[in-house]
Amino acid sequence: MKSNAIFYHAGCSVCASAEQALAGALDPARYDVEVVDFNDAPERIAEAEAAGVVSVPAYVIDGQPFHINFGASMAAVKGEE
Amino acid sequence: MKSNAIFYHAGCSVCASAEQALAGALDPARYDVEVVDFNDAPERIAEAEAAGVVSVPAYVIDGQPFHINFGASMAAVKGEE
Numbered sequence: 001m002k003s004n005a006i007f008y009h010a011g012c013s014v015c016a017s018a019e020q021a022l023a024g025a026l027d028p029a030r031y032d033v034e035v036v037d038f039n040d041a042p043e044r045i046a047e048a049e050a051a052g053v054v055s056v057p058a059y060v061i062d063g064q065p066f067h068i069n070f071g072a073s074m075a076a077v078k079g080e081e
Numbered sequence: 082m083k084s085n086a087i088f089y090h091a092g093c094s095v096c097a098s099a100e101q102a103l104a105g106a107l108d109p110a111r112y113d114v115e116v117v118d119f120n121d122a123p124e125r126i127a128e129a130e131a132a133g134v135v136s137v138p139a140y141v142i143d144g145q146p147f148h149i150n151f152g153a154s155m156a157a158v159k160g161e162e
Contacts, residue, residue: 005106021142025086027108061102068147 005031008048009057010038014071018057022068031061038077049074086112089129090138091119095152099138103149112142119158130155 007023009015023035036044038056048058052065055073059066075081088104090096104116117125119137129139133146136154140147156162 017145018147021145022140022147025107025112025142027106027110029108031106059103061106064098064102066099066103066149067151068149070148 002030002032003062005033005059005061006048007033007035007057007059008038008044008053009035010072010077012056012071014069015057018068018071022059045074045078083111083113084143086114086140086142087129088114088116088138088140089119089125089134090116091153091158093137093152095150096138099149099152103140126155126159 005026007019009019019035023033026033036048038045048060051060051063053060053067053074054065055067056071056077057068059068073081086107088100090100100116104114107114117129119126129141132141132144134141134148134155135146136148137152137158138149140149154162
């Protein structure tokens with residue numbers, strides 16, 4: 001069974017370079033990769049936070065959050081700061 | 082030509098979980114992945130810092146640094162803090 005990997009971002013420049021380098025980098029034989037841009041899918045914010053995502057860009061792989069560099073906090077993504 | 086990806090870590094628990102999830106996750110058809118543990122190879126610290134690595138665990142992919150979560154600063158790795 002393939003692992004589930006979701007790359008969350010918010011269109012920031014740090015996000016873009018991470019997406020370019022990492023979103024397509026995982027082994028397609030082992031990972032189903034989904035890319036979620038919170039600008040297009042703000043309804044996905046809650047699930048990301050529930051998985052432990054506190055900043056973007058971030059990967060959630062099999063439910064485990066991996067923050068990659070720092071583009072923006074989730075508070076900023078939600079317009080709270 | 083394959084891309085060059087180096088996963089730097091220092092044996093910390095955050096490093097271990099990131100290594101488990103990500104060091105073997107890249108597409109082997111497109112990436113040559115090397116894992117460097119600074120405990121075993123302190124002489125590699127300089128090259129990592131030259132690539133922009135400021136904390137571990139981190140990937141350097143085609144020369145670009147991607148810090149993954151936060152295990153330890155490079156200062157801590159070098160025993161400076």
